Amino acid sequence: MKRVSKLVCLFLTLIVSQTAIAQDAEMADGMRASGKIYVVVGIILIVLIGLVVYLFMTDKKLSKLEEQLNRTSKPKGV
Template identity: 55%
Template structure:
């Protein structure tokens, strides 16, 4: 669980650094913003990231359960 927290924190810091360094003017972004398409792009990116984070969380729970089962089997032998 600690590794998952560290991974999420590093992911968050990476995004903060990336977004703070995006001070450049981009013509494509202006066009997409004026047409309202930028919100669709942002929504898709957030959905993908939320899916990845959910997948990592569920995977961590499964691994933790497997580790418990292995430890219980070792104790009984």
């Protein structure tokens, strides 16, 4: 029983020291904890949505132009 608890203790200290080493580098944990990172995520998603909508709109405009061009050039037999 004593050996088992010793092992458990060793294991726990290992985990704690490991995470302590890993947590050493400064990351934006505080920003995420206070929820502000989601503001940034929202902002980049707005940009992304705008970009995608714009690309689809350009697609539509091009299709219309192609149709128009086909209609005007066909009677001439081109």
